[in-house]
Amino acid sequence: MPCVAVGGLSPKRTASKSQRVIKRLERTIPASNRAVYYPMVVKEAHDCTITDLDGNTYLDFNAGWTVAGVGYSNPEVIKAIKDELDNCTGLSAATFPTETTARFAERLIEVTPGDFEKRVWFGHSGTDACAAAYKLIPMATGKSRIISFYGSMHGTDVGGLAMGGHHATARYPVPSLVTKVPYAYCYRCPYGLEYPSCNIHCASEFIEENVLKYITPPEDTAFLIVEPIQSDSGDVVPPRGYLEKLKRTCDKFGIVFVDDEVKIGFGRTGKMFGIEHSSVIPDAMALGKSIASGMPVGALVARKGLMEKGFAITTLGGNPIGAAAGLATLDVIEKSRLPENAARMGRYMMKLLNELKERHGLIGDVRGKGLIVGIEFVKSRRTKEPARKETAKIVYRAWQLGLITAYVGANGNVMEITPPLTITKRQVGRGIEILERAIKDVEKGMVSDAAVRGYTGF
Ligand SMILES: Cc1ncc(COP(=O)(O)O)c(C=O)c1O
Incomplete structure (x- = not known):
């Protein structure tokens, strides 16, 4: 009891x-x-x-x-939500946008790594954010294949299930063009190797010499999606140099690098984003969970050009209440x-x-x-x-x-x-x-x- x-x-x-x-x-x-x-x-x-x-x-x-x-029920976030609720409950931002949504998109562009032009796609969850990558980046690049990792969690809609390598979602019969490769789980290395003598074999060598050669040719591969720390499969922290090696492979073969920060983003790792513990600048970043302290918000922040083709709005994506909560959340993170x-x-x-x-x-x-x-x-x-x-x-x-x-x-x-x-x-x-x-x-x-x-x- x-x-x-x-x-x-x-x-x-x-x-x-x-x-x-x-x-x-x-x-x-x-x-x-x-x-x-x-x-x-x-x-x-x-x-x-x-x-x-x-x-x-x-x-x-x-x-x-x-x-x-x-923290739960943060007073500054609650005040921002209440103020916005009094003004514009019920708006659909895709057609009737407010300045709050514009400010939130600008702040996200500002705080995410990458000194290049970006755009922000808004949805309601981490699932949505990852699914936006699944839908939009293949459209933009004209390539249909994707690489993700054993143990990864990218949400529970069809896109997320296709990309995810999580045991809890493994039984869904989802047809996909996603190839999953082992993650750098050093405590239980899938290759029986040891860091650093392994030279991080699970990153570039395996992917370049096997996966890209036999399964998912680079000219057909739109993007690779990776969690900088794989949380839902055991809080697995990859070794130093792993993410950099993955990014070098992506750059070498013209593959977009998508960083899933849904779980660890917004300060949890000791830096604003987990990827910032490496030197990698991702092309796109999926955000959710703590982004708006409990208001349902998800976002994909990506290089300009990666999300322009197709139609992928949700009626309440980018709504001003979530945007106000997100802005207040960022203020609290920075101020405190x-x-x-x-x-x-x-x-x-x-x-x-x-x-x-x-x-x-x-x-x-x-x-x-x-x-x-x-x-x-x-x-x-x-x-x-x-x-x-x-x-x-x-x-x-x-x-x-x-x-x-x-x-x-x-x-x-x-x-x-x-x-x-x-x-x-x-x-x-x-x-x-x-x-x-x-x-x-x-x-x-x-x-x-x-x-x-x-x-x-x-
Ligand atoms: C890394 C990662 N991406 C995406 C998701 C999906 O987010 P949500 O459940 O908020 O839709 C999760 C959920 O745990 C996650 O851990």
Whole structure:
């Protein structure tokens, strides 16, 4: 049973109100539309904490899957939304644009890397942003093929499913001209090689000598789409030089480089965008999630000329309410120096987690950049056998103890930590303390299999 107030370490209280709503959700929302890790229904969320319907308060290490980068219910974002709502609710920006949308597009052009002329395509989600690349870049280049990566997540519409290499979407029968290649997952290198002696074989050599030669000829290949950190498949951080090698291959063969920043963009990695940890300037960038702090907005920012052909509006794409929220979000990120805080707090968290790793053999790997962090749990460090059930139990127990986390990855054995970027050192410390207690409790066998049955994430 949940739960404790933030900072406490002993589970208590009931969850009767939440349980009643959960039953209603189960009767109305299909399983395909939910990802459940524990039985929780939210009453309110502010900054780095969430309170459930039964009055239990939790420290949040998830940020609504990174949406709440500036913290939940940020007052400046709320004010901007309310002001705009009073003015122009209901407009379709494609035909009846406002100045707010123009300003938002200008700001996005300004903050994204690349000193060249760009355009901004607006939709409602990260899925939309990736699908815009899928639709528009082949039209613009006159080429129909695409390269993406094992483990990648680019959304759940048909374009995203075609490009995605995520285990959760692998069974959809989507016909496509997308070729998927292994990502640089060094902890479990698909080629059995080791960095740096591998010379990052998975990047250029494999793609140039095999993929472009036998499967997707460069003259037919429109673009390559890649996450600078592959989040939903286990918060995999590629080695230094990987993204640069991919970009060199793209440039050599005239292939457009698309950077999917939907999950990690807007300060999370310690820089405004994840790609900025490399020297790569992408031709296009997919944005979503935290872009407007919870208003449904997605955007594809691309070189001029890559999105001009075809017809791809959605009625509410670029709507002024989302644009106002996006502008306020950017203001908060810049004014509060959130990327700097993410870098500092990320370093502190990594130090604590590496200490935790020394004390707990269940932790096989700890990785991340800034405040996107993954803890890969294994049954044995030697065999690296994924500790799937233990991971689900640790996430569940941490929730019981007052800490919100989730797990991701093809083996369901990576705890993902992505708190709001406003998190303080004290909160980081307290969260890791709760996490260690959860690990210890699972090691002692205090969480039964039955407790986590039915909570399968995605
Ligand atoms: C890298 C990446 N791209 C695209 C998407 C799709 O975004 P959304 O679910 O907001 O449509 C996700 C979702 O997790 C993602 O992680």
